[in-house]
Amino acid sequence: MAALALMVAACGSSPAKSANTSPIKIGISLSLSGDRAADGKALQQGYQLWADHVNAQGGLLGRKVELDIVSDASSPSQVVTNYQKLISVDNCQLVFGPFSTALTKAASQVVARYGYAFVEGAGSGPSVFQQGLHNVFSVSLPAVNELQSFAKWIGSMPASSRPATAAYATEDDPFTAPQLDVARKILEADGVKTVYNKTYPIETADYGPIAAGIIGSHADIVLAGTTLIDISAFIQQFAQQNYNPRALIGSAGPDQGSQFIQAVGLNHTEGVMVPNSWYPGANFPGNKAMVAAFLKKYGGSAADISSDVPQGYSVGEVIKQAVDATHSVNNAKIIKYLHSVSLLQTVQGPVRFDSTGQNVAAEALIFQWQKGQLLPFKLDSSNHLVAVPPATSKIEYPKPNW
């Protein structure tokens, strides 16, 4: 009888729970080849820096994180296949976003199908958030807000110095095109006449005709929805043709640090502007440590750091805060938490998600290259661009001649 009682007791009692110490696999599809390879590599650096940092601190929930990275060759169809594989074959517990709005949009649908949280930093175009998905969270500045500060600054100028005409040229891309649309509407409302407005295919190889069109319009200012390839082609053509707009801003490309300098030459960076929400000297929590870790791991200088790096790093930070808060890697709980949390902190600044998953706490800064440094400026209450403290530089307007 006693033996029987012992047997029943043994069966009834729960076995001692062994702590799960296996690594947490995080699946990521990145553009390691193709048109977006340079950005994909920078985003990978950001993700890896975060993984190194969090593992040094014991990982997530005491478990090391392991990044399972596959290349999508900058292809929207391959990125879909990749996330299906990462989730259903590789059994990754979490996934991070790819590079670019186009790929994020394509991937988000398949990730939503599996009920995964899709935190991303490099897909902030509005089309990502118009799909009605509940699982997408962008830690970066929404794309449509990127050029608003610039447009408002131009509009705030007295009529005597305000540019009279503007030229717009953008890739047919869901990240760049919406930015220019918003900026153009603001500028047109302030009386800046549009004298050139063209959209060109992403696969364009010869930017000469587009540059020629901008030059021929004699626009006072140029707003370009670009990446590094096209903005550097435009700058080369503008310099060759002695065309000196009073202001030149590219949606992306001039934020690529040393790559931008290498592409256009240091003397052609002067005065070129780009919108962003991060810079190496920003006083956001953890930013200085991230910059130091980047320099230790990859070398170079702080100015070499692409803005894609903190985007990747911030994705990891948001996930960590969500995992810590929910004490799990359950994606449903993470999604619910991210929709309810009031504020998160990242190296890019504060993050708060609206109902569509866009970060409404990010501040749009305008950066300008001055003497080899990319300096941050922000709008004051009068819509003037002033240096972000502790810097005291003045915005260069008009842009110096090439």
Place this chain on the structure above:
Amino acid sequence: MRAVIDGVLTGAVYALMGAGLTLVFGVMNIINIAQGILVVLAAYMTYVLNRYLHIDLFVGLVFTIPMMFLVGVAIERLFIRRLQSQGNRTGLSILVTYAVAIILEGLLTIVFSADYLHLHAWYVDRSIPILGFYLPYIYLMGFGLAVAMLAVLYVILYRTRLGMGIRASVQSRLGAELVGIDINRTSTLAFGIGTAVTAAGGMIFGATSVFNPNSGYDLISILLVIIVLGGLGSIGGALIAGVVMLVIEDVTAVLWSPIWSSTMFFAVLVVVLIAHPTGLFGKPEARAQ
């Protein structure tokens, strides 16, 4: 007018990049999909010479042309020669050269990473004012280089025994073998020469565009169209076709929209091929083999 000038100058550069492709196809029935990455490889070679040895871009051709010749010889010996006995040689060449392109792209990525580069020199960003237009030095020099290189190629093909052998191989491989021409040696030299010419195209490409190991893909589709339009195996045809296509593309972009440039580009190709299936200057006997 500006668009026409740009198209002429740019078209000549593309013709230079495509000259090797048309030569190789004309002689060997090989479609060299790796031509785009070979252009990029040449740009990287020029970059290394310029950055680390401070050799001017044009002076660097003294080194890059022979180096690219050797690259071409190596590719022909290692990969292309083995297709000789295969039935569907042309079709297989697409796969094999695509594999070569991927290998080269991978190697370049390992050595140089995916970071974008650009060749710099004092004349890259400067221009000369002529008749109200600013003509960039680099495009003028590139145009001159293209004409010079293509002229040299013409002399080789039409004024040397090697050239006679190459042209004989184009007309009839069997016939050329029967009269004692070493087809293997001819093919190797043709591939090497075709790749060597790419050195010049790569240098101009690197001076006019940012590039990274992935830049070859955008090039190859344009180059294939140019050589098909010009007539497979016709060097002069490649020049004419390059100029015509780029002028059409640029004028369309300026007068209409950049979105329609590619459409016009390919529409012209279709119209020409319907009227003249061998291209503008292609010879039917070259394809009779």
